[in-house]
Amino acid sequence: MKHLSEYRDPDQVDQYVQEIHRTVTRPWTIMEVCGGQTHSLVKNGILNLLPESVTMVHGPGCPVCVTPVNLIDKAVYLAEEKGVMLCSFGDMIRVPGSGRSLLEAKAGGADVRILYSPLEAVRLARDNPNREVVFFAVGFETTAPANALSVVQARQLGLTNYSILASHVLVPPAMEAVMNDPDTNIQAFLAAGHVCTIMGTGEYAPLAERYRLPIVVTGFEPVDLLHGILMTIRQLERGEHKLENQYTRVVRAEGNPDARRVIDQVFEVVDREWRGIGTIPRSGWEVRRELARFDANRKFSVSIPKVPECSDCIAGLVLKGIRKPNECTEFGTRCNPERPLGAPMVSSEGACAAYYHFSSALSDCVE
Amino acid sequence: MQLTCPMPKLDFDVITLGHGSGGTLTHKLLEAGVFDLLKNPLLDTHHDGAILNLTGKTAFTTDSYVISPPFFPGGTIGELAVNGTVNDLAMCGAIPRYLSLSFILEEGLTMSEFWEVLVSIKTAADRAGVQIVTGDTKVVERGKGDRIFINTAGIGTLHPKADISVGCVQPGDKLIVSGNIATHGMAIMSVREGLEFETSLQSDTAPLNHTVQTLLDEFGPSIHLLRDPTRGGVATVLNEIARDRNSGAARIGIDIQQASLPVLEEVAGACELLGLDPLYVANEGVFLAIVAADVAERFVGRLQTLPYGESAAIMGSITTEHPGQVVLTSRIGGRRVVSMLVGEQLPRIC
Numbered sequence: 001m002k003h004l005s006e007y008r009d010p011d012q013v014d015q016y017v018q019e020i021h022r023t024v025t026r027p028w029t030i031m032e033v034c035g036g037q038t039h040s041l042v043k044n045g046i047l048n049l050l051p052e053s054v055t056m057v058h059g060p061g062c063p064v065c066v067t068p069v070n071l072i073d074k075a076v077y078l079a080e081e082k083g084v085m086l087c088s089f090g091d092m093i094r095v096p097g098s099g100r101s102l103l104e105a106k107a108g109g110a111d112v113r114i115l116y117s118p119l120e121a122v123r124l125a126r127d128n129p130n131r132e133v134v135f136f137a138v139g140f141e142t143t144a145p146a147n148a149l150s151v152v153q154a155r156q157l158g159l160t161n162y163s164i165l166a167s168h169v170l171v172p173p174a175m176e177a178v179m180n181d182p183d184t185n186i187q188a189f190l191a192a193g194h195v196c197t198i199m200g201t202g203e204y205a206p207l208a209e210r211y212r213l214p215i216v217v218t219g220f221e222p223v224d225l226l227h228g229i230l231m232t233i234r235q236l237e238r239g240e241h242k243l244e245n246q247y248t249r250v251v252r253a254e255g256n257p258d259a260r261r262v263i264d265q266v267f268e269v270v271d272r273e274w275r276g277i278g279t280i281p282r283s284g285w286e287v288r289r290e291l292a293r294f295d296a297n298r299k300f301s302v303s304i305p306k307v308p309e310c311s312d313c314i315a316g317l318v319l320k321g322i323r324k325p326n327e328c329t330e331f332g333t334r335c336n337p338e339r340p341l342g343a344p345m346v347s348s349e350g351a352c353a354a355y356y357h358f359s360s361a362l363s364d365c366v367e
Numbered sequence: 368m369q370l371t372c373p374m375p376k377l378d379f380d381v382i383t384l385g386h387g388s389g390g391t392l393t394h395k396l397l398e399a400g401v402f403d404l405l406k407n408p409l410l411d412t413h414h415d416g417a418i419l420n421l422t423g424k425t426a427f428t429t430d431s432y433v434i435s436p437p438f439f440p441g442g443t444i445g446e447l448a449v450n451g452t453v454n455d456l457a458m459c460g461a462i463p464r465y466l467s468l469s470f471i472l473e474e475g476l477t478m479s480e481f482w483e484v485l486v487s488i489k490t491a492a493d494r495a496g497v498q499i500v501t502g503d504t505k506v507v508e509r510g511k512g513d514r515i516f517i518n519t520a521g522i523g524t525l526h527p528k529a530d531i532s533v534g535c536v537q538p539g540d541k542l543i544v545s546g547n548i549a550t551h552g553m554a555i556m557s558v559r560e561g562l563e564f565e566t567s568l569q570s571d572t573a574p575l576n577h578t579v580q581t582l583l584d585e586f587g588p589s590i591h592l593l594r595d596p597t598r599g600g601v602a603t604v605l606n607e608i609a610r611d612r613n614s615g616a617a618r619i620g621i622d623i624q625q626a627s628l629p630v631l632e633e634v635a636g637a638c639e640l641l642g643l644d645p646l647y648v649a650n651e652g653v654f655l656a657i658v659a660a661d662v663a664e665r666f667v668g669r670l671q672t673l674p675y676g677e678s679a680a681i682m683g684s685i686t687t688e689h690p691g692q693v694v695l696t697s698r699i700g701g702r703r704v705v706s707m708l709v710g711e712q713l714p715r716i717c
Binding site: 004008010013014042043044045046047048049090116222356357 | 639641642644695696697698699700701702703704706
């Protein structure tokens with residue numbers, strides 16, 4: 001981790017903070033799209049280093065938060081009723097479905113396992129030929145290559161007991177959804193650095209042009225974030241609207257061709273429902289039809305009735321940046337990380353949980 | 368840990384339900400080695416309980432150990448049980464004296480594994496200077512336990528100079544951490560099924576009683592509070608303190624400095640990779656002390672010369688601001704609330 005220290009250097013941070021204060025002349029509202037950026041902003045206390053006139057809005061880039069209730073219900077159903085070994089990334093298992101969460105299913109005896117890699121799930125499938133192993137393949141473009149690779153690997157190994165329950169979502173359509181909302185007040189985006197590492201930056205220049213706003217591809221360390229915010233504010237102050245790349249040490253314009261190839265091999269673009277937002281056209285990936293045997297949705301022909309989301313939860317407004325988490329009447333009272341009403345309160349990357357954990361009652365830490 | 372005592376010759380090599388029945392097999396198990404290994408006059412009576420001769424203020428604690436896996440880099444569940452109980456007593460300002468041990472064994476545990484645990488218990492008890500004076504063994508069916516669980520109780524006599532309670536904590540006091548945090552939790556994570564990663568990390572499980580006793584001898588009532596931040600880590604314990612001290616007149620908050628927190632580089636790196644915050648990761652051979660400001664520098668200086676204290680540091684202070692809350696100043700100068708852990712710390716997706 002030594003190589004990261006220069007991106008956490010207090011002097012460098014201070015220089016960017018000073019420069020931001022010098023540059024800003026009027027109020028600006030900037031959305032950081034990625035939950036990882038939200039996490040870093042609050043964890044490092046960056047929000048209270050910024051001028052009061054700069055408002056950071058936490059966007060829909062937390063995969064845990066936007067995974068539809070119905071899909072969580074499916075995962076719970078597979079674990080409880082079909083007896084599968086349900087493997088998942090850690091923070092997905094506490095997200096409430098319409099009934100139980102995966103964590104509660106686990107407590108009830110279902111075989112739910114927390115893994116760091118879908119390739120580990122392939123190994124479990126190989127070692128347990130008499131069990132059905134399902135990996136809950138959640139995430140943005142960042143987790144897609146490994147999830148896709150697990151299918152490729154399972155096929156190479158000739159496994160018939162491995163499948164994925166895919167809920168992949170894509171960042172650019174979500175940014176469009178935010179901008180198409182008539183109530184939006186977003187004036188610029190920090191685009192998600194790691195998503196661009198995979199996909200490249202090609203999709204973002206047209207967005208900057210169409211919506212006439214600055215988009216700066218930004219990293220996750222304090223120095224990265226402040227540099228990205230400064231680049232955004234410079235554009236805003238000059239009235240520019242172009243795509244810039246702050247995260248040049250990682251992100252290349254063409255992305256990672258190998259990763260994109262394996263994604264194309266396994267997934268195809270589909271309309272996707274986002275929790276709290278609704279269906280966004282061509283905003284997700286699902287397993288290609290010809291690989292249906294690796295798609296848990298098709299393999300188990302799961303059909304779970306859709307349950308309306310909790311009407312008191314304003315997750316959609318929060319995820320689109322129209323309302324702040326602490327402007328919700330349920331925030332911190334009926335809705336808290338122990339009993340979340342909606343998904344943004346669950347993952348530490350979720351906007352509501354981030355507010356709750358890191359800044360709830362510290363008035364001088366949050367504008 | 369290496370086996371330092373040879374395992375006795377037995378006509379069984381795995382634990383069966385019969386070993387918990389109280390009958391012949393139980394006796395065979397105990398007589399074959401347990402009593403000999405843990406030998407002391409109080410245990411040697413083989414009675415239903417131990418008769419203790421205590422005077423003055425006495426501290427009494429209990430704990431259960433269910434760690435998975437029971438054998439991990441740097442220790443076993445047995446060492447953990449002894450050290451953990453000893454440390455709970457030391458945190459009360461007591462000098463640990465006597466421990467009880469109850470085993471819940473899962474059918475199928477091998478005798479050599481059980482012996483390894485027993486030997487580690489013996490070694491740990493000797494190191495801490497405590498006696499195991501009573502105990503029990505039960506066996507549960509296969510699938511109804513996780514190889515071995517241990518419940519303990521511990522009794523200690525209060526140090527004459529100790530005056531330790533959350534009520535003694537005052538604004539202006541300094542918060543001291545005795546060593547590198549999160550080491551134990553990450554050593555365990557490194558061998559958990561499905562999460563294995565290569566590391567040379569070892570659990571820092573250790574008896575802290577001798578170190579604490581020396582500090583009490585020298586600093587007495589200037590030590591206002593001692594806590595060992597085991598489950599839930601440093602963040603959880605600090606939140607408990609801030610909340611407990613938040614009723615009545617003198618409400619307090621706690622300020623901590625990220626830059627002053629001692630964390631091994633390897634631990635910090637592993638936490639980063641797994642998406643965990645070292646503040647919430649479990650510790651074993653580490654304690655937190657809240658001491659009067661005027662002794663803080665001397666206290667840390669002395670602690671750094673004592674066993675398990677070489678990385679000690681002042682990591683924060685007690686304040687009247689933000690009562691009931693723990694606030695961290697990050698390395699870059701930003702501030703944020705450090706809240707209590709909700710549920711289990713779960714790794715983040717990205």
